[in-house]
Amino acid sequence: MSSFPKSEASVDSGPMHGVYKWADERLGLTDLAAFAAHKQVPQHKHSFWYYWGGISLLCFIVQLLTGVLLLVYYRPGKEAYESVRQITYDVDFGWLVRSAHSWSANIMVFAVFVHMFSVFFMKAYKKPREFGWWTGLGLLGIVMIFGFSGYLLPMDELSYFATKVGLQLPSTLPGMGAVVNNIVRGGPSVGENTVQRFFALHVVVLPLLFMPLLGLHLALVQKHGNALPPGEAARPASERRSVPFFPNFFAMDLAMWLIALNVITILATLFPWDLGQPANALASAPVGIHPEWYFMSQFQLLKGMGLVLPGMMGEIVGMGLFTVVLIFWALMPLFDSETVAGKRGRIATWTGYLVVTGMLGLTIWGYAAL
């Protein structure tokens, strides 16, 4: 606080000072600045992983902005493919907007996964941060549905068949067939009705669910601060180092945002997103059809189970296994709740290794088997 009179002196006489004072009295800007300067972020050899939540957030902002731009020309329903064709080939810089939206979506999924695993291995889900873990998993789930629903919107061959297969899987579960048919797909096969409702989901329902959950997630990060990894927490307080959130950590966060933005731009420019042939209900599925990489491990799990178990049993057992792991994963803060690392902590860590290895292995297997 002692540095404030000095910095205020520089704007003391200008008209900006009057405006600042007027706004400050009403918004409490000085308190906010003091709070941000007071807030400390731990500094240690694993600090790099703290940036991945921020990178996910940047991608979400890019998605919002490019998404609104795409909305200007996109038409769901019958004309879906034609409107995406126009965006890609007719509208000035339309290819860039669409490509940035697609690349940023993929990088966002990647960043969210990195963020989740770094939180997991830093044990940042422990008391009092359980709700941070749960809101984060909720956000991850919504991100996956964002990806799945957005993938259909261009209605080209690939998106058509990927959605067809993706919706067929849950239909194999008892009682789910009717739900998928009547509610999700809007008919016996993927078509105009599916695009129209996926569109409503993608641009209205999901953002409405995502944003308040994100607000809560960020508020919780704000409330509890960054968690210390166990190795760091074990050290005496005098040996730990930290930096002020503002300006030091903020500047680094901003630098990461710029790097991420540049990566998105370079990828979107050099590798513009492709648009395939229009979806055709009469055509056979193209050879080598496969889901997006972030669904590949789940897909391959089901495929692998199908190899050893007869009929639809493979899918059912695979989905059952996936559900059990997911529930254990979500409840990890309650299972691994000891403050001092013990047996449960080691089980949690090994579960993490198993899940990462399993996901990577299944993904590689999935691509190798194409």
Next chain:
Amino acid sequence: MSDSTISDLTNIGDSQPARRGLLQLGITLAGACYAGAIGYPVYRYLATPARRAEIAEGEITTVTVAANGLPGPGTATIFLFGSRPTLLIHHQDGHYVAFDAVCSHLGCTVAYQPENHRIFCPCHGGVYDVNTGAVVSGPPPRGLTVYHVEAKDDHVVISKV
């Protein structure tokens, strides 16, 4: 180690004002570059239909109105010159006149009123001359754009002057 570097950073501004000024200039320039690199494609993206329409409009210089589309003597018709409504009046004496039908005041489409012998804009009461398109009364700041009309045997060719 990094702690001391960081506290040095915060002190740079006070001890080295020249370097701080340079840094601020650099950040401002980089920010402007980013704003431009994002702003320009976004502007062009949003402006595409308007630009295309403008180009297409410029390419259309004449419109032919066929016999079945022509108004009878003492009446008028409105047709599209590109995307702009255009008023074609067939006067009692047989000659044709054509005006851009968009009121120069606030863009409403004007109407021919033979009973009052005037071109009238119902939005704010602008009145134009039926032969020259000049403002007679009301708020319009200038007259209607006049087109060149050439009457052939069974059709009329309207072109930009």
